[in-house]
Amino acid sequence: MDPMQAIKVTFFQECEEQLGELETGLLAMQEGSVDDETVNAVFRAVHSIKGGAGAFKLDRLVKFAHVFETTLDKIRNGALAPANAVMKTMLRAADVLADLVTVSREGGAFDDTRSNELIAELNAHCDEKAAVKEAHPEEEGDNNPFAALGWEPVSLSLEPEINEYLIVFRPKPELYAKGNETTRLMRELSRLGALTVHCEIADVPLLANFEPEQSYLSWRATLRSHQDIAAVQAVFEFVDGDCHLDIEPVEASEAHAEPVAEVAPEAAPEAVEEPKAAASVPREAAKAEAGGQGNATQNTIRVDLDRVDRLINLVGELVINQAMLTQRVLEAGAVKNASIATGLDDLEHLTREIQESVMAIRAQPVRPLFQRMSRIVREIADATGKNVRLKTEGEGAEVDRTVIERLADPLTHMIRNAVDHGLERPDARIAAGKPAQGEVRLSAAHKSGRVVIEIADDGRGIDRPRVKAIAIKKGLIAPDAQLTDGEIDNLLFMPGFSTAETVSNISGRGVGMDVVKRSIQALGGRIAITSKLGHGSTFSLSLPLTLAVLDGMVVRVADQTLVVPLNSILETMKPKPGEVYGLGPDTQVIGIRGGFTPLIDVGYALGFRTHRADPMSGVTLLIETEGGVRSALMVDAIQDQRQVVIKSLESNYGHVEGIAAATILGDGRIALILDTDAIVHSSSGRNSPSDMLLAG
Amino acid sequence: MPAPRVIELPEYLDMPVAAQLAEAFLKLAGAPVAVDASKVSRLGASCLQVLLAAARSWKVEGHALTLSNASARFLEDLNLLGLEPDTFLTGVIAP
Amino acid sequence: MSMKILTVDDSRTMRDMLRLALTSAGFDVVQAVDGLDGLDVLDRENPELVITDINMPKMDGFGFIEGARKIGRFRVVPILVLTTESDPDKKMRAKKAGATGWIVKPFDPVKLVDVIRRVAA
Numbered sequence: 001m002d003p004m005q006a007i008k009v010t011f012f013q014e015c016e017e018q019l020g021e022l023e024t025g026l027l028a029m030q031e032g033s034v035d036d037e038t039v040n041a042v043f044r045a046v047h048s049i050k051g052g053a054g055a056f057k058l059d060r061l062v063k064f065a066h067v068f069e070t071t072l073d074k075i076r077n078g079a080l081a082p083a084n085a086v087m088k089t090m091l092r093a094a095d096v097l098a099d100l101v102t103v104s105r106e107g108g109a110f111d112d113t114r115s116n117e118l119i120a121e122l123n124a125h126c127d128e129k130a131a132v133k134e135a136h137p138e139e140e141g142d143n144n145p146f147a148a149l150g151w152e153p154v155s156l157s158l159e160p161e162i163n164e165y166l167i168v169f170r171p172k173p174e175l176y177a178k179g180n181e182t183t184r185l186m187r188e189l190s191r192l193g194a195l196t197v198h199c200e201i202a203d204v205p206l207l208a209n210f211e212p213e214q215s216y217l218s219w220r221a222t223l224r225s226h227q228d229i230a231a232v233q234a235v236f237e238f239v240d241g242d243c244h245l246d247i248e249p250v251e252a253s254e255a256h257a258e259p260v261a262e263v264a265p266e267a268a269p270e271a272v273e274e275p276k277a278a279a280s281v282p283r284e285a286a287k288a289e290a291g292g293q294g295n296a297t298q299n300t301i302r303v304d305l306d307r308v309d310r311l312i313n314l315v316g317e318l319v320i321n322q323a324m325l326t327q328r329v330l331e332a333g334a335v336k337n338a339s340i341a342t343g344l345d346d347l348e349h350l351t352r353e354i355q356e357s358v359m360a361i362r363a364q365p366v367r368p369l370f371q372r373m374s375r376i377v378r379e380i381a382d383a384t385g386k387n388v389r390l391k392t393e394g395e396g397a398e399v400d401r402t403v404i405e406r407l408a409d410p411l412t413h414m415i416r417n418a419v420d421h422g423l424e425r426p427d428a429r430i431a432a433g434k435p436a437q438g439e440v441r442l443s444a445a446h447k448s449g450r451v452v453i454e455i456a457d458d459g460r461g462i463d464r465p466r467v468k469a470i471a472i473k474k475g476l477i478a479p480d481a482q483l484t485d486g487e488i489d490n491l492l493f494m495p496g497f498s499t500a501e502t503v504s505n506i507s508g509r510g511v512g513m514d515v516v517k518r519s520i521q522a523l524g525g526r527i528a529i530t531s532k533l534g535h536g537s538t539f540s541l542s543l544p545l546t547l548a549v550l551d552g553m554v555v556r557v558a559d560q561t562l563v564v565p566l567n568s569i570l571e572t573m574k575p576k577p578g579e580v581y582g583l584g585p586d587t588q589v590i591g592i593r594g595g596f597t598p599l600i601d602v603g604y605a606l607g608f609r610t611h612r613a614d615p616m617s618g619v620t621l622l623i624e625t626e627g628g629v630r631s632a633l634m635v636d637a638i639q640d641q642r643q644v645v646i647k648s649l650e651s652n653y654g655h656v657e658g659i660a661a662a663t664i665l666g667d668g669r670i671a672l673i674l675d676t677d678a679i680v681h682s683s684s685g686r687n688s689p690s691d692m693l694l695a696g
Numbered sequence: 697m698p699a700p701r702v703i704e705l706p707e708y709l710d711m712p713v714a715a716q717l718a719e720a721f722l723k724l725a726g727a728p729v730a731v732d733a734s735k736v737s738r739l740g741a742s743c744l745q746v747l748l749a750a751a752r753s754w755k756v757e758g759h760a761l762t763l764s765n766a767s768a769r770f771l772e773d774l775n776l777l778g779l780e781p782d783t784f785l786t787g788v789i790a791p
Numbered sequence: 792m793s794m795k796i797l798t799v800d801d802s803r804t805m806r807d808m809l810r811l812a813l814t815s816a817g818f819d820v821v822q823a824v825d826g827l828d829g830l831d832v833l834d835r836e837n838p839e840l841v842i843t844d845i846n847m848p849k850m851d852g853f854g855f856i857e858g859a860r861k862i863g864r865f866r867v868v869p870i871l872v873l874t875t876e877s878d879p880d881k882k883m884r885a886k887k888a889g890a891t892g893w894i895v896k897p898f899d900p901v902k903l904v905d906v907i908r909r910v911a912a
Contacts, residue, residue, distance in 0.1 A: 003811050011804035044801070044846050052804040054897040171741065176711045177860070179869040179891035179910065182741040186776040188909055199778030204745050207722055207753040212715035216745050219778055238892035238910065241883075711867045 011052040015101045018045040020371040022094050027374055027390075030087040034075075039082075043072045049097065058104045061097075064115050068093050071122045086125050093118050095375055162193075162224050165232050168246040170218035175242035182219065188235040193225025222250070308361050312548050315358045316645045320664040322351045327669075355645070359546040363398035366444045366453070369408060370395045373415050373442055380419045387426050387436055388419050393443035399451045400546045403523055407453075407543070410516040414455045414539055415440065417513070422457035422537055432534065434458065451545055456538040462531040464488045471497065481594060489529040493517040521624075524550060526567050547646075552663075553621070554640040554671065558608035561671040563644055563663055564633070568676045570622045572638065575599075580615045588612075590620060590632045597622065599632045600683045602674070606658050623676050631680045646673065658682060700728035700760060705736050705770075709743035717743055721750040727759060734765035739773035794911065795819040797838035799829035799855060800873065801847040805896070809842060809873075812900035818907075826850025830858045833865060840911045841870040842894065845881060853888040860889040869910040873898070 025042035050065035071090070074080035082090075096118045103110040167189070171182055189195050200218040204210075223232060232247055239245075326344050370392045381388040399407075423429075423438035430436055441456040464485060471477045471491045483491075491497055495514040520527045524544045531537035544551065552563035579591045580599060589596040599620065603609045613634065620632040644663035660675035701724050706713055721729070731747070754761035763781055766774075771781065796818045798809045810820045821836045823829035827850040829843060841859065845852035852872055859865045869891040874881065882893055891910045894903060 007804060007807040007811065010807050014803050040846070041848065044848070047846055048802045048804075051802060051896050055804070055808055176740075176742055176867060178886065178889050179867045181710070181910075183739060183773050183776055184909065184911075186778075190776060197776065197778030201745075201748050201779075204748045204752060206756060207718060207725070207746075207749045210718055210746065210749045212718050212742065212746065215741075217741055217748075217777075221778070238886075241886065712864065 008056055011056065012101065012105045014052065015049055015105075016368065018048050019094070019098050019101065020368050021045045022097070023091075023371045023374055026087065026090050026094055029082050030084070030091070034082050039072075039076050043069065043076050046072055046097070049101065053104070060110070060112075060115070061100045061104050064093075064097060064100055064119065067119045067122050068097060071126055074126055080125060089118070089121050089125060091378060093122060095378075098375070162226060163228065164250040165223045165225070165229065166246075166248045166250050167221040167223060167232070168218070168244070168248075169221065169236075170244040171215045171239070172242050172244075173213050173215045175239050176215065177213075178242065180239050180242065182217070185235060185239065186219070186221065189221060189223055189232070192227045192231060192235070193223055195224075196222040218244075303361075308358075312358050312362070315355050316548065316647055319351055319355055319645050320647065322347055323664050359400070359548060360398070362400045362402070362546065364401045364404055365396050365398050366404060366407075366451075367395035369404050369411065370442055370444070372408065373411060376412050376415050377419060377440060380416050384420055385425065386419060386423050386438060388423060388438050388440060390415075391439055391441045393441065394445045397444035397446055397451055398545075399444075399543060400548075402547055403451075403525075403543055403545075406519065406523055407541075410519045410541075411442075411453070411455070413513075413516050415442070418455055418457040418459070418537070418539075422459035424460050428460075432460075446545075447542070450542050450551075453541040453543065454538055455541075456536060458536040461533040461535055461537055462489055462492070462529070463533065467491055478594065489531055492529065493527070521567055523547070524565065524567050549643050550646050550663075550673065552642065552644050552673065553638060554642060554644075554665065555602075555619075555621075555635040556637045556639055557606070557635050558603035558613075560603075560608055561639070561665065561669055562602070562635070563671050563673045564621060564623075564635075564676065565660075565673065566641065568623045570624055570630070572619055572621050575615045575618075575620055577616060588615065590615070592622065592632070597630050597632045598680075598683070599634055600679060601634045602679065603634075603636070605679055605683050623680070629680060631676075631683075633674075633676070633679065644671070644673070700730040700762065702730045702732055704732040704734075707735050707737050709736055709739045711740055711742040714740075714742040714746050717746045718749070721746070721753075725753070726757065729754065729759070729761050731761065731763050732765055733763060733770040734767055736767050736770035736773075739770055739777070741777060744774070744777055744779070793817050793819050794840060795821060795836065795838045796907070797821050797823060797829065797832055797836060797841045798873075799823045799826065799832075799841065799843035799847070799852070801825050801844060805844065805873070809903075812898070812903050816900070816904045816907075826852060826855030826858070829855045830862075833859055834862065837864070839868065840907060841865075841868060842873050842907075843870060845872055845874045845885065852890075853884055856885065856888040856890050869907075871906060871910065 021041055022045040025038050025045065028038050029042065046065050046069045050062055050069055053061040053065060068090075071080065071093075075082050075086070080086065096115050100110065100115065169182070169185070171180075175182075186195065186197060198220045200220065201216075203216040203218075205216065225232070229247060229249060236243070236245055236247075326348065329340060329344060373392070374390045377388050377390040380386075418440045419438075423440070424432065424434075426436040429438060439458050441454070443454045443456075445452050468477070468483065468488050468491070471488075471494070472479050472481075474496060476491065476494050476497060477483070492513045493516075495512065497512055497514065517527050520541055520543070524547065526542045528540045528542075529537060530540070550563070551566040553566055553569060555562050555564055573592075575590055581589050581591070581596070583589055588599040588601075590599045591597075599615060601612045601615075601618075604612050613636070615634055618634045618636050619638055620634050622630060622632050624630050642665075644665070646661045647663055658675055658679045659672045660678075661673045662670055663673055664670050703720055703724065705717075709717070729750075751761050766781060774781065796813055798806055798813070798820060799822075800806050800809065801824055806822050806824075810822065813820045821832055821838060823832040825847040826843070829841075829850070832838075833841070843852045843855055847855075850858070852874075856870050856872075859868070859870060870889065872882070872885040872890045872893040873896060874885075874893065885893065892906060894906050
């Protein structure tokens with residue numbers, strides 16, 4: 001990749017981080033934290049984005065960031081108070097900035113009216129306080145960062161006119177103390193034309209009285225040059241104030257005649273050092289990276305995701321290999337040898353550790369995801385006229401990046417739901433004795449090898465009688481069904497269920513919580529609701545930390561060992577006589593709490609046996625597929641519940657119907673991981689869900 | 697006449713070495729000194745004024761201070777600072 | 792031996808750009824991510840020139856320059872301030888802290904090298 005292109009990629013990554021910081025800081029400011037630290041961080045975020053955008057000539061982004069930054073600077077220096085109205089504008093400006101970043105990165109159309117609106121609004125905030133403190137005038141370079149790009153190469157006059165300047169220069173000690181040097185200044189002058197220098201040495205004392213930090217010398221120089229006086233002054237730009245300096249144009253006729261030393265103008269500025277061969281650049285880069293060690297930001301390297309995944313896959317193989325080795329050794333009876341047993345134990349331990357470490361490479365904190373949610377809350381609060389505060393906790397919790405990526409949509413939906421359906425309007429809240437401002441709490445925490453994300457609101461809670469009535473009306477449950485509170489709450493996840501009488505354009509264009517649930521399940525996650533009428537609801541997502549391992553139930557079917565993903569199992573039961581009914585030659589159903597659920601003999605469905613087993617001899621697992629369809633899977637026995645490493649079969653065997661992947665158990669046995677959806681689908685030709693409702 | 701002591705000037709005659717340079721000269725006070733400028737690749741004003749102060753002191757005390765093997769860079773920088781090797785050593789007593 | 796330059800900037804983008812511009816001009820580059828880190832790297836790497844951002848977390852450019860000037864061997868190392876702020880106050884504050892000069896962002900790589908040559912020839 002072209003290096004500039006690579007830096008551009010970095011720039012956009014950094015923009016995302018800065019936008020996150022910006023959001024966090026602005027929210028903190030809105031909450032009243034207007035300490036320097038916070039305000040500076042916010043300013044810095046916009047400033048950085050502007051800086052990078054300028055380098056890549058992202059004009060629109062620069063323009064907007066500049067106005068934004070100017071307003072923030074006013075807050076920073078106390079000229080503008082961060083009142084509520086101001087902060088609201090700031091937050092909306094942050095949203096526009098984020099959109100501009102996205103458009104700059106991905107291209108596509110951007111509606112300028114929004115950014116122009118915000119620019120006008122920001123300017124208005126600046127102006128309203130202008131009387132309080134006069135804003136310092138902007139320099140041209142600041143208004144147009146590209147002006148700085150040019151640096152106006154010293155213009156060469158086409159006329160042969162030669163100017164002469166008399167330069168009187170007496171450095172103060174500070175000039176040297178700041179790393180400037182007369183020799184270099186004179187060299188610069190000599191590049192502008194013919195230079196004659198006279199050094200005034202009379203003030204130099206004897207060594208005995210000499211003070212090294214003092215400045216005893218002064219100079220008088222005459223420069224004959226085509227350059228204008230500004231070019232001469234520019235040479236002394238950095239030492240302004242650190243010396244006595246006088247630059248006077250001299251009439252050409254008064255040419256000076258007391259040159260002490262004539263310095264010829266240099267033909268070309270010499271490079272500081274010989275340029276290095278291009279080949280040495282990577283080494284330089286590596287060295288530069290190493291230079292900043294000891295800092296968290298610098299201690300990272302960027303690795304292609306494919307490489308990480310290959311490593312994860314290899315470690316999966318290693319885990320399996322280790323398990324098999326242990327098994328072989330056990331079979332050979334060599335385990336009586338204590339040192340072999342210890343060695344095997346160590347190997348197992350080490351393998352687990354490697355596995356965990358490798359998995360951790362893909363882990364990322366949920367912070368950026370959470371930060372995005374505050375914008376969602378803001379937008380929906382505006383749209384619904386509700387007053388909402390988003391509180392986040394545990395943003396540092398780390399999860400596999402794919403999990404994070406795929407969590408964005410469901411989380412967005414749930415957050416919208418919480419505000420739109422969960423929270424009451426301010427007046428209703430006050431009437432209920434609650435503060436007008438509702439709260440949505442988004443939290444993440446690690447719990448026993450999984451991450452639990454909760455979305456809690458302090459709104460009205462689930463109105464269960466209403467939910468049940470809707471479910472009955474929509475034909476989702478039998479009118480006389482007896483449901484527990486938990487079962488009623490779970491009705492929200494049924495396909496086609498929507499509590500809002502009219503489909504709100506906010507909570508989702510016909511997309512219901514069933515879709516959310518399916519996405520969570522696809523990630524190997526589970527979702528649960530708790531709710532208290534009048535006090536609010538909490539949606540709790542339990543997700544695996546990684547997609548490379550799976551919580552599974554190890555079952556036995558026709559002498560084969562299978563693993564059923566735990567997240568799809570609702571409950572296990574032993575069928576009692578009279579609960580299983582045959583519907584035709586190929587279909588069996590089992591009666592569960594007044595409804596009927598298709599019963600699938602896994603061994604038969606997978607072709608492990610040619611005849612159905614007796615349902616009474618086995619165990620049934622009540623499962624729910626991604627489509628929300630319930631089925632009962634019949635297996636011979638449940639053996640264990642454990643975490644297994646997922647090994648894809650497809651790379652070796654292609655797709656196997658009904659099997660998602662394979663794993664190898666600790667005892668070395670290979671076990672197939674059941675694809676419950678596929679099993680149900682292939683067995684349900686005659687058992688569509690609607691049939692089941694009729695049966696109920 | 698004893699052979700002059702030699703002060704070999706370092707490569708970079710920058711501000712930070714000015715104090716050391718002054719000390720080095722002070723240690724040799726009272727004897728002829730040959731200043732070897734063959735290694736110099738940078739001459740700053742701070743060190744130039746040390747050299748000038750030394751030249752003046754040696755002159756006042758009546759000892760010889762000579763410059764030898766001046767490198768091209770030394771002469772170039774000296775020139776930029778408005779001095780030439782001879783004025784640099786002899787002109788220091790100018791009224 | 793090429794000149795070793797330390798760049799101090801909290802923006803990864805800016806660090807990458809500086810590194811690209813400087814290494815292609817033949818300089819050695821070491822990096823730090825804020826003023827505090829800068830002082831640390833300064834001490835370890837002994838650069839011959841420093842380019843620093845002003846607005847940084849933990850320790851800003853002013854603090855960094857003041858800190859650097861307190862270390863004997865960096866008392867006069869050229870320190871250039873890199874900033875988009877053309878605010879003259881800021882330049883003066885940087886100078887007061889001990890900066891040698893400044894570079895205005897966004898910088899033109901050629902001009903960048905030009906300024907470096909101006910203060911470190």
